Amino acid sequence: MNLENSIGVFDSGFGGLTVFKSIAHHLPNYNYIYLGDNARSPYGDHSFDTVYQYTLECVEWLFSQGCPLVILACNTASAKALRNIQQLDLPSKYPNRRVLGVIRPTAEVIGNFTETNVVGVLGTRGTVKSGSYLMEIAKFFPDIEVHQQSCPMWVPLIENGEHLKEGAEYFVKEYVAELLSQNPSMDTILLACTHYPLLIPKILKYLSPNIKLISQGDIVAKSLTSYLLRHPEIEAQVGKEGNRLFYTTGDTETFDLHASVFLGRDVQSRKLKM
Numbered sequence: 001m002n003l004e005n006s007i008g009v010f011d012s013g014f015g016g017l018t019v020f021k022s023i024a025h026h027l028p029n030y031n032y033i034y035l036g037d038n039a040r041s042p043y044g045d046h047s048f049d050t051v052y053q054y055t056l057e058c059v060e061w062l063f064s065q066g067c068p069l070v071i072l073a074c075n076t077a078s079a080k081a082l083r084n085i086q087q088l089d090l091p092s093k094y095p096n097r098r099v100l101g102v103i104r105p106t107a108e109v110i111g112n113f114t115e116t117n118v119v120g121v122l123g124t125r126g127t128v129k130s131g132s133y134l135m136e137i138a139k140f141f142p143d144i145e146v147h148q149q150s151c152p153m154w155v156p157l158i159e160n161g162e163h164l165k166e167g168a169e170y171f172v173k174e175y176v177a178e179l180l181s182q183n184p185s186m187d188t189i190l191l192a193c194t195h196y197p198l199l200i201p202k203i204l205k206y207l208s209p210n211i212k213l214i215s216q217g218d219i220v221a222k223s224l225t226s227y228l229l230r231h232p233e234i235e236a237q238v239g240k241e242g243n244r245l246f247y248t249t250g251d252t253e254t255f256d257l258h259a260s261v262f263l264g265r266d267v268q269s270r271k272l273k274m
Helices: 016-026 048-064 075-080 082-093 103-112 125-130 132-140 154-159 168-180 196-204 217-230 252-263
Strands: 007-011 032-036 069-072 098-100 118-123 145-150 188-191 212-214 244-248
Touching: 007 016, 007 048, 016 032, 016 217, 016 252, 032 048, 048 069, 048 075, 048 082, 075 082, 075 103, 075 125, 082 098, 098 217, 103 132, 103 188, 103 217, 118 125, 118 132, 118 168, 125 132, 125 145, 132 145, 145 168, 154 168, 154 196, 168 196, 188 196, 196 212, 244 252
Parallel strands: 007 032, 007 069, 032 244, 069 098, 118 145, 118 188, 188 212
Antiparallel strands: none
16 A cells, blocks of 8 residues: 555544544545544643654655645644744754644634634633634634633543543533533634544534534635635645545554544554654
């Protein structure tokens, strides 16, 4: 299998598979390498320096596999590591490589969904604390009022396969209620973590029909499609055999089980030691 010149897709665990699925659907002909850093997940409570270190290690490994472009399909990594990688590491060490995140593409379009100009953001503690969505949305839609709520229990529930059980209801109801209490005019809620789409059926139970629940997969996929059209010098480097390869720093059996549920097909991952 030829995986040279693949698009790299990185996440701290399984959540990035929701973005990868959308990207592969919109752009099926490209080669992809997905890397989940499950052994060190979740990233949400780690410091900026730690997330930057872990993310850079994974990005550099994907570069070593020949990836000219890496997508950080992880909001925490995008919030805490992307800017340093783009401004410090790429110019000095990898001037011909590119790394993109998920926050900016989402911020560019979130205003198209709201009529009340009041938007809620559900994310990890790290993403919320970074203030990245507040800053990025303000650049494109300065009139939008943004409220945030961290959901520290959601990623562990999902990573451990507990999100479908009744016990998860308590934490879903609690965090959603805390977000909604910040402004009753909120009509759009962004799932600012790529893990969270797995909780959509539970989240919808606690939202009125007039509230739009937005996940990032299709947004990021469409943004990447546009990026490749605008940057033919990058697009030309990407292999187009339609191959996919999956790596995890955690247990491959566990990864394959979860990934198969996320993607709707069998996955055989490879073990990577960081």
